[in-house]
Amino acid sequence: MLKLATTVLGAIVVLVVLVAAAVSGVVSAVFGGGDDSANASQPSQAALSDIPGNYLALYRQAATTCPGLDWSILAAIGKIESNHGQSPLPGVHSGSNYAGAGGPMQFLQSTFNSVVERHHIPPGGSTPPSRYNPHDAIYAAAAYLCESGARDERDIYGAIYAYNHADWYVSQVLNQAAQYKQAAANSGDDARPSPQAQQAVNYAQGQLGLPYMWGGNGPDHGHKGFDCSGLTMAAYQAAGIALPRTAQEQYNAGPQVPKGTPLAPGDLVFYGTPSNIHHVGIYIGAGKMIHAPDFGQPVKVDDYRWKGDDYVRASRPSN
CATH class of the missing domain: 3.90.1720.10 (endopeptidase domain like (from Nostoc punctiforme))
Structure with a gap:
């Protein structure tokens, strides 16, 4: 029953995203992103096909809390860490993996607690916030990336590197993000690779x-x-x-x-x-x-x- 409800919710959210993207000025109103969301990229067909609707909405909403952070970076991290919460591996829904990380964004409990103490996690998740709750985990990830260099695009690479200290990880995130973003003609965004x-x-x-x-x-x-x-x-x-x-x-x-x-x-x-x-x-x-x-x-x-x-x-x- 819970799985059916989640599927229906995902379908509704995807429909909202598609309609909002087609109407000028509606994206900002739907996702509450203020002026910065007007510059956010739109989801590619690959993103719409791969990301559950409720997760896509959360990535887009959470990214608006950090000017300069595109939602696709959050989504790419969510893909790599837990396949948007769909991975059956230990630590995604309970417990932790071999390194002590848990939840859909794979936070160490100590890191998650520290982020929650320093930043306001909006209502809509667990009380108190939980690293296993997608809402709380994704907003916490946005806050962590923001304070690590993503704000105003100062150092996107460094922010991702702070999340996981490995060049290969940064490369995977950037490549996945590029696949999730719809290429925009005559813009400064990267074009989509063949x-x-x-x-x-x-x-x-x-x-x-x-x-x-x-x-x-x-x-x-x-x-x-x-x-x-x-x-x-x-x-x-x-x-x-x-x-x-x-x-x-x-x-x-x-x-x-x-x-x-x-x-x-x-x-x-x-x-x-x-x-x-x-x-x-x-x-x-x-x-x-x-x-x-x-x-x-x-x-x-x-x-x-x-x-x-x-x-x-x-x-x-x-x-």
């Missing part, structure tokens, strides 16, 4: 932490690590797309992303000059890339633009 591009990004995520190796093509070729173009070649090889070996050849192969067009996860970003490309990375969204930087530095996530860089352009490999 399935092959997403496969390339997923492969690159799996190589985080491997050492830089000049001429390295990675473990699949008997090497301990990668150089920059070896990583990009291997990532797209895993996605069924053949790339040339060197960064210059990859730049020449294109096709180049038109200037002014938003980048998409999986785009290759190049540095140097058009005739002398010396570095390449894989864009993963939110201004970040995965790359093999140089000797002594492992494959890692970095900003794809920085002060004084010699960024040239991006390409979007395809079959």
Whole structure:
């Protein structure tokens, strides 16, 4: 009976989201997000298909409490941590996992208590607030991300890293968030990646932490690590797309992303000059890339633009 009621509620909420998104100015009124919600992204079809309606509404509502935090980041964390509360693993609905985390957003009890003490959790959840209650857990996650750098988009990467101290985790969250956001034409948002591009990004995520190796093509070729173009070649090889070996050849192969067009996860970003490309990375969204930087530095996530860089352009490999 409870499962049926939850399903019906989810369907009603999804209908509300779809109608609200279609009417100018209604999203803010429905979700109570004030001025900031007007700039929030809209759910993609993938989000509407994957996220239970009651969770989608909570992600959108909670994100409005932190200017600069898009709901898709909360939703991506909810997906990775518990599949939006649907995971049967220990700690999601009661108890804790091996690390002591519990609830749909996988909070340590001490961390959850600390967040609740510092921030007001709106009515609508448990009394007192519980990390197992989706309402309380999602609002607490928004508050934690906000104080960790998400407010006003100061440091989205750092905020996610504070939630789980791992570069691979940040990459997964950013990629999942990109899939949940509906691509907006002529906006500063990242474009949606192709399935092959997403496969390339997923492969690159799996190589985080491997050492830089000049001429390295990675473990699949008997090497301990990668150089920059070896990583990009291997990532797209895993996605069924053949790339040339060197960064210059990859730049020449294109096709180049038109200037002014938003980048998409999986785009290759190049540095140097058009005739002398010396570095390449894989864009993963939110201004970040995965790359093999140089000797002594492992494959890692970095900003794809920085002060004084010699960024040239991006390409979007395809079959």
